[in-house]
Amino acid sequence: MNEVLRIEHLKKYYGNSNNITKAIDDISFKINKGEFVAVMGASGSGKTTLLNTIATIDNVTSGHIFVGDVDITKLKEKDTSKFRKDNLGFVFQDFNLLDTLSIKENIALSLIIGGKRIEEIDPLVKSIAKKLGILDILDKFPYEVSGGQKQRTACCRALITKPKLILADEPTGALDSKSSRMLLDTMDEMNREMNATIMMVTHDAFSASFCKRILFLKDGKIFNEIYLSEKSRKEFFNEILDVLTLLGGDLSDVL
Amino acid sequence: MFCKLALRNAKRSIKDYIIYLITVTVAFSFIFAFNLLSDAKEILELSSMMENFKLVMYVVNVFIIFVVCFLINYTTKFMFQKRSKEFGTYMLLGIEKKKIARMFTLEILILGFISLLISIGLGYILNILMTYIIMNIFSAPFKVNITFSLTAFLLTFLYFGIIYLIVLFFLRRRISKLKIHDLIYYEKKNERKLRFKEYRGLILAISLFLGIVALDTFDKQFTRVGVEPSFGVIIICLLLIIVSIYGVIYTVGDFFLSVVINNKKIKYRKDNLFVARNFSAKVRSMSFTLGTLTVLITLTLICLNMSGLFKGMFEYQIDTYAPYDVMIASNEEKFGEFIDIIDNDFTIEESYTYNTYKNNNNVVKNVLDSADSGWRDYDQLIKLSDYNKLLAMRGMEQVTLNDDEYILHVNRGYEDFRNNKSLASITLDNGITLKQKLFTSYKFTSSWAIGSGYIVVVPDYVVENLEVVENHLVINTKEETTEKLANALVYAAASDFCEENEYGYTVCYNLSNVTVRGQEIANNNGMMTISLFVCYYVAIIFTTIVGTILAIQTLSDATVYKYRYQVLEKLGVEKREVNKTILKQLALFFFLPIVYPIIISFFSIRSLNKIFKIALVSDTSYLGYFALSLVIFFGIYLIYFIATYFSYKKNIND
Numbered sequence: 049m050n051e052v053l054r055i056e057h058l059k060k061y062y063g064n065s066n067n068i069t070k071a072i073d074d075i076s077f078k079i080n081k082g083e084f085v086a087v088m089g090a091s092g093s094g095k096t097t098l099l100n101t102i103a104t105i106d107n108v109t110s111g112h113i114f115v116g117d118v119d120i121t122k123l124k125e126k127d128t129s130k131f132r133k134d135n136l137g138f139v140f141q142d143f144n145l146l147d148t149l150s151i152k153e154n155i156a157l158s159l160i161i162g163g164k165r166i167e168e169i170d171p172l173v174k175s176i177a178k179k180l181g182i183l184d185i186l187d188k189f190p191y192e193v194s195g196g197q198k199q200r201t202a203c204c205r206a207l208i209t210k211p212k213l214i215l216a217d218e219p220t221g222a223l224d225s226k227s228s229r230m231l232l233d234t235m236d237e238m239n240r241e242m243n244a245t246i247m248m249v250t251h252d253a254f255s256a257s258f259c260k261r262i263l264f265l266k267d268g269k270i271f272n273e274i275y276l277s278e279k280s281r282k283e284f285f286n287e288i289l290d291v292l293t294l295l296g297g298d299l300s301d302v303l
Numbered sequence: 304m305f306c307k308l309a310l311r312n313a314k315r316s317i318k319d320y321i322i323y324l325i326t327v328t329v330a331f332s333f334i335f336a337f338n339l340l341s342d343a344k345e346i347l348e349l350s351s352m353m354e355n356f357k358l359v360m361y362v363v364n365v366f367i368i369f370v371v372c373f374l375i376n377y378t379t380k381f382m383f384q385k386r387s388k389e390f391g392t393y394m395l396l397g398i399e400k401k402k403i404a405r406m407f408t409l410e411i412l413i414l415g416f417i418s419l420l421i422s423i424g425l426g427y428i429l430n431i432l433m434t435y436i437i438m439n440i441f442s443a444p445f446k447v448n449i450t451f452s453l454t455a456f457l458l459t460f461l462y463f464g465i466i467y468l469i470v471l472f473f474l475r476r477r478i479s480k481l482k483i484h485d486l487i488y489y490e491k492k493n494e495r496k497l498r499f500k501e502y503r504g505l506i507l508a509i510s511l512f513l514g515i516v517a518l519d520t521f522d523k524q525f526t527r528v529g530v531e532p533s534f535g536v537i538i539i540c541l542l543l544i545i546v547s548i549y550g551v552i553y554t555v556g557d558f559f560l561s562v563v564i565n566n567k568k569i570k571y572r573k574d575n576l577f578v579a580r581n582f583s584a585k586v587r588s589m590s591f592t593l594g595t596l597t598v599l600i601t602l603t604l605i606c607l608n609m610s611g612l613f614k615g616m617f618e619y620q621i622d623t624y625a626p627y628d629v630m631i632a633s634n635e636e637k638f639g640e641f642i643d644i645i646d647n648d649f650t651i652e653e654s655y656t657y658n659t660y661k662n663n664n665n666v667v668k669n670v671l672d673s674a675d676s677g678w679r680d681y682d683q684l685i686k687l688s689d690y691n692k693l694l695a696m697r698g699m700e701q702v703t704l705n706d707d708e709y710i711l712h713v714n715r716g717y718e719d720f721r722n723n724k725s726l727a728s729i730t731l732d733n734g735i736t737l738k739q740k741l742f743t744s745y746k747f748t749s750s751w752a753i754g755s756g757y758i759v760v761v762p763d764y765v766v767e768n769l770e771v772v773e774n775h776l777v778i779n780t781k782e783e784t785t786e787k788l789a790n791a792l793v794y795a796a797a798s799d800f801c802e803e804n805e806y807g808y809t810v811c812y813n814l815s816n817v818t819v820r821g822q823e824i825a826n827n828n829g830m831m832t833i834s835l836f837v838c839y840y841v842a843i844i845f846t847t848i849v850g851t852i853l854a855i856q857t858l859s860d861a862t863v864y865k866y867r868y869q870v871l872e873k874l875g876v877e878k879r880e881v882n883k884t885i886l887k888q889l890a891l892f893f894f895l896p897i898v899y900p901i902i903i904s905f906f907s908i909r910s911l912n913k914i915f916k917i918a919l920v921s922d923t924s925y926l927g928y929f930a931l932s933l934v935i936f937f938g939i940y941l942i943y944f945i946a947t948y949f950s951y952k953k954n955i956n957d
Binding site for chain 2: 100103104105106125126128129130131132133134136138144145146148149157158161162205209
């Protein structure tokens with residue numbers, strides 16, 4: 049089976065009976081293994097809420113989310129941490145690294161806590177770090193390295209458990225343009241060479257143009273969906289801008 | 304790895320929460336030192352009173368544990384909140400809550416054990432210091448004596464265990480209830496909005512009203528000596544005051560803000576608006592904690608006031624009850640025996656015997672009877688010549704009387720009768736009428752007239768055919784008298800008043816007609832030591848805990864406020880001005896919560912003074928004790944304020 053994520057009629061409402069905010073309003077879609085999907089939309093369109101429901105950070109109001117064969121909306125709260133450990137990897141805008149741990153320890157943390165033996169962990173960390181180009185900073189601490197390096201550390205951490213799906217929330221949000229570019233190349237590599245399935249939330253058209261498929265959200269609904277197919281990145285980027293214009297998003301949000 | 308992580312986190316926490324750790328260490332040091340003290344044989348042997356010290360310490364420690372527990376629990380909760388993102392990350396990575404809880408528990412325990420270890424060393428030093436002070440009070444020889452006391456260790460560990468069990472229980476419960484969403488997005492939470500905003504003024508008014516009612520009711524409980532205040536009413540007053548404090552603190556921040564905002568002159572002057580907004584937001588977010596701190600400050604000040612009153616009372620009492628080294632009221636046939644006993648161990652400097660006489664028509668007692676005038680059912684008279692001799696023995700000035708005059712010397716409880724018309728002229732049993740020449744309570748001593756709170760001084764001829772009540776023996780010795788002498792005298796007077804205690808000492812009950820200065824001093828010192836040490840102990844611990852919580856709160860805000868100050872600077876405010884704003888803001892935060900406690904403690908000591916004043920040097924000496932309390936409190940509190948101010952400024956300017 050090729051399907052990694054299947055979302056069926058997902059709804060997420062906030063507020064009370066007088067004043068309901070429909071953050072997600074009946075969304076359905078699938079992501080297959082090996083896809084690199086971006087979710088775009090203006091602020092408040094429901095991107096992050098969508099990501100959080102998949103990450104089991106938020107509950108849903110109705111609908112189903114299947115990761116593999118598991119319906120995560122039916123998971124008990126105490127089972128969610130094991131589910132996250134086995135199936136998901138995370139990359140956040142503000143890195144979420146632990147500053148008392150070295151880069152190496154940050155990457156290996158979930159394996160160590162999972163009880164894996166040090167002899168097994170060490171080569172694994174090294175090989176992934178090498179691929180992402182942070183081998184020489186493994187013994188440093190997060191406050192000693194640059195933002196781009198931090199984010200690549202977070203990518204390593206997300207990759208090391210070989211998760212079914214990597215969720216990235218505005219991963220380039222806190223980076224300068226050069227580091228952003230490098231990170232997106234890295235993610236592209238992760239997707240193509242390591243066959244990682246990635247779902248990335250962003251409102252940056254340039255970041256999105258690295259993906260193979262883009263979902264556009266507006267007011268909690270899927271507004272449009274476009275594929276890279278055989279297009280060049282430049283063409284894809286222009287197509288994204290066109291859709292965003294249609295979407296009526298603020299231009300300052302786009303660039 | 305698990306332990307390593309906890310250890311590293313602990314190391315980082317030590318740096319961030321150094322003020323808190325110092326306070327916890329100091330608190331445990333005091334607990335340990337007092338445990339050592341109340342178990343030290345040399346202290347217990349000082350006076351029969353010191354037995355009670357042990358008991359009182361157990362009771363006080365319950366309160367102390369309660370408050371220390373509050374501090375540790377609060378800080379733990381606080382640390383957890385500040386690091387919620389870190390814990391959220393653990394959860395995202397799939398680490399179970401149980402493991403996270405275990406890791407944080409380990410970290411908290413590491414910090415706790417470090418404090419405990421240091422406090423044992425520190426506790427010994429404190430113990431030596433306190434022993435020195437106590438030995439000085441008793442003028443007993445002092446030598447440094449470090450003993451291992453199993454009881455003290457066990458008790459301290461027991462208290463430590465209880466505190467951490469409670470703290471960890473709450474921590475576990477908090478963690479198990481947590482949702483990962485709350486952890487990750489904790490930092491985006493705003494300061495709280497005031498609920499019941501429209502009733503703000505009303506709540507403040509009601510709270511203040513409750514406070515006034517409580518203080519007034521409290522005041523009415525203490526009319527004068529002899530009128531027993533109702534314990535229930537006092538407890539209700541205390542509860543009302545606590546409710547009032549919470550109410551005031553809950554609304555005062557916003558009240559303060561609205562005053563600033565509604566007055567354009569104040570609003571746009573300098574940084575007023577900035578400071579007021581920050582202050583009210585802060586108070587709103589932590590009103591409950593701030594209320595608790597204010598209650599603690601109030602208790603501290605009341606405690607210090609009490610210690611002042613007690614100290615004053617004890618010092619005055621010795622002079623009132625035992626102005627002479629030995630006073631015995633008995634049958635003069637036994638006086639020779641008593642003098643022999645005293646002469647054995649002491650050098651008698653001065654010795655005098657006199658009589659008191661009975662006036663059966665109670666012309667004075669009938670007037671004073673509305674107050675408590677003792678168990679005698681007749682007036683006691685004393686001859687002027689005897690009276691003058693007794694005054695001379697105390698170094699007081701002589702008095703004179705005409706043949707138709709008398710002096711009424713009373714204790715200070717009878718001050719109300721100073722200008723009483725019925726006492727202007729009295730006719731005694733034997734038909735002699737005397738005019739009042741003098742009404743005084745100056746340095747009255749009950750040893751002149753055991754069983755009465757007053758004595759009537761008459762010209763010598765008046766007593767000629769009156770019945771003698773008792774013979775009195777008054778002796779001043781060269782050396783300071785002792786408890787042992789008192790026991791020997793009581794034994795001689797009434798042997799059935801004595802028994803042997805568990806340490807093999809003969810302990811005698813106080814016999815009202817034998818007064819030995821040395822014994823009074825020992826008893827008073829015992830009482831004084833107990834009450835002073837307990838009051839100071841409570842006050843120090845409470846003050847440091849209040850200081851710590853305010854310091855932690857303020858310092859953790861530094862990161863958030865840094866941004867606000869940067870905005871100020873970008874708007875063109877000079878660095879110097881920003882520093883002034885910082886000082887203003889911290890001062891407001893530290894010192895506004897003190898205003899109400901100062902008011903409450905002032906009125907409560909004023910009420911208590913109505914009872915205490917008869918046992919104090921003067922009616923207004925309580926003001927001195929009140930001032931002293933404030934000095935002690937501010938002495939400790941200012942240390943925390945200054946430490947906070949400087950580290951805060953450092954954090955902002957970094």
